[in-house]
Amino acid sequence: MVVASVGAGVIHFAVAPAHFGEYWLFGAFFLAAGLFQVGTAVLMQINLSPSLVATICVVNGLIVMIWLASRTAGLPVGPHAFTAEEIAAADATSTALEVLIVAGGVLLLTTTRKEMNASHVKWFARDRRSYER
Numbered sequence: 001m002v003v004a005s006v007g008a009g010v011i012h013f014a015v016a017p018a019h020f021g022e023y024w025l026f027g028a029f030f031l032a033a034g035l036f037q038v039g040t041a042v043l044m045q046i047n048l049s050p051s052l053v054a055t056i057c058v059v060n061g062l063i064v065m066i067w068l069a070s071r072t073a074g075l076p077v078g079p080h081a082f083t084a085e086e087i088a089a090a091d092a093t094s095t096a097l098e099v100l101i102v103a104g105g106v107l108l109l110t111t112t113r114k115e116m117n118a119s120h121v122k123w124f125a126r127d128r129r130s131y132e133r
Contacts, residue, residue, distance in 0.1 A: 001104040002041045005056070008097040009037030011090050023078040033063055050109060057105035060098040067095050 012034035020027025040056050069075060071091075074082040 001056070001101050001108075002044050004097040004100045004104070005037045005041040005044070005060075008060075008094045008101070009034040009041065011094040011097075012037065015090060026078060029066075048108075053105045053108050057102050057109070060101045060105075064095055064098050064102070067091060067098075 012030045016027050016030035016034065019030045036059055040052065043052055044056075066075070070085050071087055072084055074080065074084045076082060
């Protein structure tokens with residue numbers, strides 16, 4: 001989740017200047033999204049709490065929904081309101097990372113610590129046996 005969040009945030013920072021040139025609200029959105037994603041990546045390293053994970057899932061889910069709207073019906077604001085945008089590599093990559101963030105967060109929120117520890121032990125034991133051969 002951390003790497004995906006940093007990746008999506010960096011993409012948002014990279015495209016923010018171009019979006020500021022198109023419409024100030026778009027640029028502000030991309031800047032805010034990047035700050036949120038990079039900031040929460042740092043926070044995940046400090047204290048990964050269920051409330052933080054839930055917030056990360058909700059916000060990234062909303063970003064994905066805004067992207068879907070912008071690529072299908074178009075957004076209701078801006079100089080080209082209700083005009084669908086084309087899909088580009090950067091936005092598709094960012095959205096894929098955001099979907100991974102949400103999926104990882106849901107997995108964390110729905111898996112108990114005991115289940116996670118058991119699966120890691122099984123994985124480690126299987127991996128260790130393969131190296132011993």
